[in-house]
Amino acid sequence: MEKTPDYINFHAEEFAYDPSFQSYVLASKESDIAFWKNWISDHPEKQTEITEAIQIIDAIYARLPQGKMDSEINRITAAVHAEFQNPPQKHIHSWKNKPFYKYAAAAVFLIISTFVVLSLFNNQSTDSKQLVTNHVVEKSTGKGQKLTITLKDGTQIKLNAESKITYPENFSDSVRWVTLDGEAYFEVAKNPDQPFIVKCGDFHTQVLGTSFNINAYPEINNIEVSLVEGKVKTYIQGQKSSDLYLEPEEMASYNITNRSIAKSAFDTQKNIAWKDGIIHFEKASFDQMKLTLERWYDVKFVVAKTPGIKGFTGEFKNQSLEDVLDGISFSVGFKFEISGKKVYINN
Amino acid sequence: MPKSQGELEENQNHIEDNQLWQRIIQNDPSAISILYKRHFQVLYSFGFKISQDEELSKDSIHDVFIYLWEHRENLHDVRNVRSYLLKSVKNRALKSLNKQIRTIHIDNHEDFPVELVFSEESYMIKNQEDVKLKERLNEAISQLTKRQKELIYLYYYEGMTPMEIQEVTSLQYQSVKNHIFKALSTIRKVFNKK
Structure with a gap:
């Protein structure tokens, strides 16, 4: 079995020697970046050693600032995707020098979740359904389901449980509109001449750059857009002054009640975990967990008395409901019984 | 993990x-x-x-x-x-x-650009702070042995494990690690001198 090194006792030299720490400093692998961001914020007492370790690594490499590295990654991604979608008839090498491709992004990854209009999903359909009216395609999922859809332009959409997406069967020449209720992960085929816009009610997100996630929490009356890479613009329909541009690692939260948008930082790993079958709780209340699990496993909780908890933090990957509840109840302290589609919670 | x-x-x-x-x-x-x-x-x-x-x-x-x-x-x-x-x-x-x-002048380093990796010019000087940093770096480099530079190159640039380095050099696994740690320690000391 793999063993985590005893990082707590590490000195600067040992951090600088550790491949996963190097990978964090050089922003090479997402898993290492996430791990070390977490670890460092959990261990403020190691700050001096960490700072000196980074200094050592910087003496060895001449590293480029993160922002510049990101634009280089965007540049290669755009060029490769452009070639992928429009392969040259013969080998033409001149296209890659055209400045257009330097900035044209090819892939867009986004997650949107709203769950504002929960009443839409009251039907307990067992299969995803498809309605075609007036060339508008509607696809939806019930509880406990996920669905991957490929649009005609090559865009891929992974729908989370209890979600619905509608879009014209054929996009117009000028714009690609998609409306979403619930949560979805998008891999958008980028076409600069035909912007991709995701509508959640009157809150719209327009793709401008390359890769990003959009994420909103269903429990609160919010829509959240989280950018991983590239650039997006969010705005409230009909309000010119509401334009908000996001840089990587920034998130926009739209409060539906106040119709206000706020910008803040976000955690990439946490927001895209569901796509990979991971349930991620961070300081979650019992009610938040209940909502998540009900939707994920297609069950209904029957709660005698809500267990008082300060906030549960934990991750479950591809585990059964029973295992997940075992983990939570062990640390929170409650009893549960699963009977068919019902989960009984007793203190 | x-x-x-x-x-x-x-x-x-x-x-x-x-x-x-x-x-x-x-x-x-x-x-x-x-x-x-x-x-x-x-x-x-x-x-x-x-x-x-x-x-x-x-x-x-x-x-x-x-x-x-x-x-x-x-x-x-x-x-x-x-x-x-x-x-x-x-x-x-x-x-x-x-x-x-x-x-x-890199022809000499065609296959083993050890000196290159530690060239002092690699620090772009933008301000006074950088001048000091560059001086420190020069000092650190001057204190490293050729062997240490070679191992730093193999480990940090080629991305080889000490195991693999053992195969291409005549050094023992533990010795590889020791050399690298000593180099890291030298760099650290130079940068944190008051």
Whole structure:
């Protein structure tokens, strides 16, 4: 079995020697970046050693600032995707020098979740359904389901449980509109001449750059857009002054009640975990967990008395409901019984 | 969970690199982006230390990956992807430099650019703080032995494990580790002198 090194006792030299720490400093692998961001914020007492370790690594490499590295990654991604979608008839090498491709992004990854209009999903359909009216395609999922859809332009959409997406069967020449209720992960085929816009009610997100996630929490009356890479613009329909541009690692939260948008930082790993079958709780209340699990496993909780908890933090990957509840109840302290589609919670 | 690469029999990074390489051959554009991100900073450092030119270094890396993508159907398997990329970036950078008719002295380091990796010029001086940093770096470099520089290059640039380094040098595993740690410790001390 793999063993985590005893990082707590590490000195600067040992951090600088550790491949996963190097990978964090050089922003090479997402898993290492996430791990070390977490670890460092959990261990403020190691700050001096960490700072000196980074200094050592910087003496060895001449590293480029993160922002510049990101634009280089965007540049290669755009060029490769452009070639992928429009392969040259013969080998033409001149296209890659055209400045257009330097900035044209090819892939867009986004997650949107709203769950504002929960009443839409009251039907307990067992299969995803498809309605075609007036060339508008509607696809939806019930509880406990996920669905991957490929649009005609090559865009891929992974729908989370209890979600619905509608879009014209054929996009117009000028714009690609998609409306979403619930949560979805998008891999958008980028076409600069035909912007991709995701509508959640009157809150719209327009793709401008390359890769990003959009994420909103269903429990609160919010829509959240989280950018991983590239650039997006969010705005409230009909309000010119509401334009908000996001840089990587920034998130926009739209409060539906106040119709206000706020910008803040976000955690990439946490927001895209569901796509990979991971349930991620961070300081979650019992009610938040209940909502998540009900939707994920297609069950209904029957709660005698809500267990008082300060906030549960934990991750479950591809585990059964029973295992997940075992983990939570062990640390929170409650009893549960699963009977068919019902989960009984007793203190 | 991450673990010290030195303790591994196999170099996990090589395995992952080779998987990405196969995905490129199989026409998966996202594999290019992942591979690019994994190695960008090391390749950039390397290119920059050769050329002292940010744009030239960035373009060299870009061109190498574009070349890989355009020739994906005919790519051969490579044993060490990182090594292959370093060589390719170096060749591109040198070619561009020659175009610019600049004199460079790297011929001696054709296959073992040890001195290059620690060239003092690699610090761009933007302000007074950087001047001090550069002086410190020079001091650190002057205190490193040739062996230490060689091992730092193999470990940090070629991405070899101490196990693999043991195979290409005549040093024992533990000795490899000791040399590297001693070098790191020297650098640390120089930078934290009051």
